[in-house]
Amino acid sequence: MVKPLWIKLLGENVPFSAEHAHQFRCEVVGARPTPNITWWRGNTQLFSSKYVESEDKNKTISILTYRPSMDDQGKTLECRVHSPLLDRPLTDSWKLNILHIPLVKLDLGKQMNATAITETADVYFECTIKANPWVYKVTWRLNTRGCKHHKEDGGG
Structure with a gap:
């Protein structure tokens, strides 16, 4: 078992359109076996994500398909990686700007x-x-x- 080295939301935190589906990507490097990556909007867990692993299994990308509403304006979108080797989850987040x-x-x-x-x-x-x-x-x-x-x- 190897603990994750880092977590990062991929792409740019640009304004997103309300009521349109967007894909968000979160990369975790170094964790073995495949890490447990979760998505959160504020205190609410989001589902509908899928995993893609690199061939060497050193990198995992979680892809969340999410349709923000205008009420998501200013809320935080966060990805978290959990591991028994960590005292607390590693996280990366964006403050959402919803048009x-x-x-x-x-x-x-x-x-x-x-x-x-x-x-x-x-x-x-x-x-x-x-x-x-x-x-x-x-x-x-x-x-x-x-x-x-x-x-x-x-x-x-």
């Missing part, structure tokens, strides 16, 4: 009573946006016409 299209939610203003709105009354709406990358411009429209918003009155 996704903007999600927009439009609500009637919190202080507005929908049943008390009349034809000439002022109304206001609240627009909640979740996006990565962040939006650079927000516009308001009623049918095909632009609407004015008043920042000084709480409009954004």
Whole structure:
């Protein structure tokens, strides 16, 4: 039995697209027999990985196929190698940057009573946006016409 020398996530930690499958690769060198490599997103173990060994059995690569969600933004993706010859697992990790299209939610203003709105009354709406990358411009429209918003009155 030989303990692992090192562990390394292969490739670059680039932004990943939400809801698209990506392959992540983790290399372990020096462990014999084939090491136990696990994948984690935060405190949650991920499955769906497979192993590829070098001919001399000195290198093992674990390949994880994973479809991140927009909620994975900022979470840590980690691979771990466990061995009875180690006091604790060896690890390597990336902080995830997950790109996704903007999600927009439009609500009637919190202080507005929908049943008390009349034809000439002022109304206001609240627009909640979740996006990565962040939006650079927000516009308001009623049918095909632009609407004015008043920042000084709480409009954004």
